[in-house]
Amino acid sequence: MTGYFVGIDVGTGSARAGVFDAAGNLLATAKRPIDIHRADGGIVEQSSEQIWQAVCASVAEAVGASAVDPLNIKGVGFDATCSLVVRGPDGPLPVGDHPDRDIIVWMDHRAVEQAERINSGRHDVLRYVGGRISPEMETPKLLWLKENRPETFGAAEHFFDLTDFLTWKASGATERSACTVTCKWTYLAHETRWDADYFRRIGLEDLADEDFARIGRTVVDPGTALGHGLTAEAAEAMGLHAGTAVAAGLIDAHAGGIGTVGASGGAGDPTRAMAYVFGTSSCTMTTTRDPAFVPGVWGPYYSAMVPGMWLNEGGQSAAGAAIDQLVRLHPHFAEAETKAKQDGKSLPAWLADRALAIVAAPSDAVRLADDLHVVPEFLGNRAPFADPHARAVIMGQGMESGADNLVALYVAGICGLGYGLRQIIETQAENGATIDAISVSGGGGAHPLSRQMLADATGYPVEITACPEPVLLGSAMLGAVAAGSYPNLQAAMPTMSRVETRCHPAEGLNRRLHDNRYQAFLTLQRNAREIRQTTMALLE
Ligand SMILES: Nc1ncnc2c1ncn2[C@@H]1O[C@H](COP(=O)(O)OP(=O)(O)O)[C@@H](O)[C@H]1O
Ligand SMILES: O=C(CO)[C@@H](O)[C@@H](O)COP(=O)(O)O
Numbered sequence: 001m002t003g004y005f006v007g008i009d010v011g012t013g014s015a016r017a018g019v020f021d022a023a024g025n026l027l028a029t030a031k032r033p034i035d036i037h038r039a040d041g042g043i044v045e046q047s048s049e050q051i052w053q054a055v056c057a058s059v060a061e062a063v064g065a066s067a068v069d070p071l072n073i074k075g076v077g078f079d080a081t082c083s084l085v086v087r088g089p090d091g092p093l094p095v096g097d098h099p100d101r102d103i104i105v106w107m108d109h110r111a112v113e114q115a116e117r118i119n120s121g122r123h124d125v126l127r128y129v130g131g132r133i134s135p136e137m138e139t140p141k142l143l144w145l146k147e148n149r150p151e152t153f154g155a156a157e158h159f160f161d162l163t164d165f166l167t168w169k170a171s172g173a174t175e176r177s178a179c180t181v182t183c184k185w186t187y188l189a190h191e192t193r194w195d196a197d198y199f200r201r202i203g204l205e206d207l208a209d210e211d212f213a214r215i216g217r218t219v220v221d222p223g224t225a226l227g228h229g230l231t232a233e234a235a236e237a238m239g240l241h242a243g244t245a246v247a248a249g250l251i252d253a254h255a256g257g258i259g260t261v262g263a264s265g266g267a268g269d270p271t272r273a274m275a276y277v278f279g280t281s282s283c284t285m286t287t288t289r290d291p292a293f294v295p296g297v298w299g300p301y302y303s304a305m306v307p308g309m310w311l312n313e314g315g316q317s318a319a320g321a322a323i324d325q326l327v328r329l330h331p332h333f334a335e336a337e338t339k340a341k342q343d344g345k346s347l348p349a350w351l352a353d354r355a356l357a358i359v360a361a362p363s364d365a366v367r368l369a370d371d372l373h374v375v376p377e378f379l380g381n382r383a384p385f386a387d388p389h390a391r392a393v394i395m396g397q398g399m400e401s402g403a404d405n406l407v408a409l410y411v412a413g414i415c416g417l418g419y420g421l422r423q424i425i426e427t428q429a430e431n432g433a434t435i436d437a438i439s440v441s442g443g444g445g446a447h448p449l450s451r452q453m454l455a456d457a458t459g460y461p462v463e464i465t466a467c468p469e470p471v472l473l474g475s476a477m478l479g480a481v482a483a484g485s486y487p488n489l490q491a492a493m494p495t496m497s498r499v500e501t502r503c504h505p506a507e508g509l510n511r512r513l514h515d516n517r518y519q520a521f522l523t524l525q526r527n528a529r530e531i532r533q534t535t536m537a538l539l540e
Helices: 048-066 112-120 124-129 138-148 150-155 162-171 178-184 196-202 205-209 232-238 252-260 320-328 333-342 347-358 362-369 403-430 448-458 470-482 489-496 508-539
Strands: 004-010 014-021 026-033 037-039 043-046 073-080 084-088 158-161 273-278 282-288 298-302 310-316 373-375 393-395 437-441 462-465 499-503
Touching: 004 048, 004 162, 004 252, 004 470, 014 048, 014 470, 026 048, 026 470, 043 048, 048 073, 048 162, 048 232, 073 162, 073 252, 073 470, 084 138, 084 162, 112 138, 124 298, 138 150, 138 158, 138 196, 158 162, 158 178, 162 178, 162 232, 178 298, 196 205, 252 273, 252 282, 252 310, 252 437, 252 462, 252 470, 273 403, 273 448, 282 403, 310 403, 320 333, 320 347, 320 403, 333 347, 333 403, 347 362, 347 403, 347 448, 362 403, 362 448, 362 508, 373 403, 373 508, 393 508, 403 448, 403 508, 437 448, 437 470, 448 462, 448 499, 448 508, 470 489
Parallel strands: 004 073, 273 437, 437 462
Antiparallel strands: 004 014, 014 026, 037 043, 084 158, 273 282, 282 310, 298 310, 373 393, 462 499
């Protein structure tokens, strides 16, 4: 195999690009931050033009740094968060109060009420999104727009998932990826159709009447070559050549899944490894041959990640973001952040390094948490309760205000994320989706401590691929398939990705400590839910 491929990943906080060879070796990366605007009422907005500029600048820098002749770059793949982009004939249309902000970010919870209304209709398509639509998905957000910004809703020419916006900007093609529309828009990929009745019943009949022209009349598999490749304008902005193949994209978490679950030397079969993508949020991606209906876990989605197979997607809306929020609450936060900056590290990485420096072995880190317990549901419970109203619980915090206590809180937070993951794994297993190993990607999973703690907290081995950027690699695989270097993703996965290390779960006392803490997690989570329900009932 010859040629080079560019993978582009637009996460919540940054756009990144990586240049890979056909064997999956990473030659160079570049990154640009992207702005995020938050306001009360769960409002979170971004600008598609700013994101596009960040994408082009990262690609140009990564290609330059790789020293690969742009003529040898044969394909480009995109992944992004599943935020909703609204574009009119003349460009961005405002989704709120600011003219440039045309993106309702995935974590925006303005459409909670619309989601609840849709769920009360119990339409059959909801069986394929875990039984309940989430306010993080696109149809509640579209309904919110129609009800609250009718001028924007009416004037929109395209409603895109962010990934599909990026491939449109790159190639001019309006095809949507089966990944985005199946996971976030209720497209039924297993029947290759939209359900017009669903759209009519929830109040989005306009979209059905137009035969879905504004949300995607043509849906293609991830990796499909789009249009005539890069347009001249996009190519110039990226420092590439017009006509370079552009692949239909993936949601960011799914790119992490593609970059890891089929790796050679791993679980041996994409159905045996769960991808855990630990970024701002966390996503658990489980592949099955037959559909598994798991209450509270998104899906089953057909062909949304590994083509021809089914996918269950769980996770937590706040994962890295929960750790960021947790440590921000601590009295030692500002001082620790300054020290982390001086050391050139992010605060979570600085805390993880400090924890590793204190303990004799990484698995002993659990002992640092002592009697501190965290249910880190700052932004609701994505799975297995599909409850956007859930909130975090912190137990055992005293008057301590020093660095060691902050490290303890960090460790307790990572434990809490691990127990949420364990709860999802157990719930899925009860419903027919079992796994043998977890394959980690994302910024939060890049540290040796967090990886080991995930193995210890869940009791499952955690696999790490050789590539330090598996999400970018997943996107680059799309570019390789679109360029014809691989016939399909199944062929690209084991060739371009391989497992390099494995974290084995703790034994002995550390294992017993985790088992005990997991029971505490379940108790605190259950009690918090019951207390909230009682309070809400009294207030109604
Ligand atoms: N060692 C760590 N422990 C816990 N969280 C971490 C660690 N390193 C990074 N993170 C968190 O991971 C998130 C960034 O992950 P990344 O995959 O780059 O994000 P995204 O793709 O969502 O923009 C941030 O919330 C960051 O605080
Ligand atoms: O919702 C999904 C995946 O379904 C993601 O786009 C969303 O969680 C955002 O991902 P990041 O945490 O920013 O990588």
